[in-house]
Amino acid sequence: MPPLDPFVAVADPTRRAILDRLRRGEAPVAAIAADFAMSRPAVSKHLRVLREARLVRDRPGGADGRQRVYALTAEPLREVLEWTAAYQTFWRATLGTLKRHVEARRAEDA
Amino acid sequence: MPPLDPFVAVADPTRRAILDRLRRGEAPVAAIAADFAMSRPAVSKHLRVLREARLVRDRPGGADGRQRVYALTAEPLREVLEWTAAYQTFWRATLGTLKRHVEARRAEDA
DNA sequence: AGGATCCGTAACCACCCGGTTACCCATCTC
DNA sequence: GAGATGGGTAACCGGGTGGTTACGGATCCT
Structure with a gap:
């Protein structure tokens, strides 16, 4: 899978806001979704795009096994x-x- | 008309290539379109998007009145x-x- | 064990986007 | 004046995008 063009990933304002949020530290999906007036699946899809662009990394949540913790990987x-x-x-x-x-x-x- | 989001304008690789081309100096549409393997109307539409994002300025061609000469306005x-x-x-x-x-x-x- | 919670995916929808061809206007050329 | 040329717009089309609701799997809680 070739990584997604970072210019495309960053073209959406919601995705930029997610990255801005992650600059202040890694966070589980619920915490990220709380900042936006859209459904959680919509946020999940944005996170998938950011993942495909290698702009975020997701880790299984340590304390709560249900959570997935996302972190910024800004290199692209x-x-x-x-x-x-x-x-x-x-x-x-x-x-x-x-x-x-x-x-x-x-x-x-x- | 509010200007178009520059992140959106720049998300398309063709549009980036057009801007790269204009860095080497202003040019009429035909000269720009010559660099790409697509129809001239397609290039015209990309130029329109760049105009809406205020990333290019278009001037009526001086010598040949049919031409429109595009120039880079990179500030956005x-x-x-x-x-x-x-x-x-x-x-x-x-x-x-x-x-x-x-x-x-x-x-x-x- | 049973229910609630976190998160992802599937299916669907309206809309936009990037490309095409066809057409039109203005201007240059002969 | 007639035709060719530069460039924009219109109409159309396939595919992608961003949103929704519905569902399912894994984990936590009591």
């Missing part, structure tokens, strides 16, 4: 960060358009 | 970069899991 976001970072140079140029282009030229010449 | 990617950057700390921790957590704790204490 590196690709997103690196792709996006390549554009950082450009949005300074958006208004004047010239300033950064000029600086880039100057860098080439140097 | 700032949101993507900033959200993703917040996770950079975590993927170092993925293997050992502990190292960064420890450092974060240390930062809290300090």
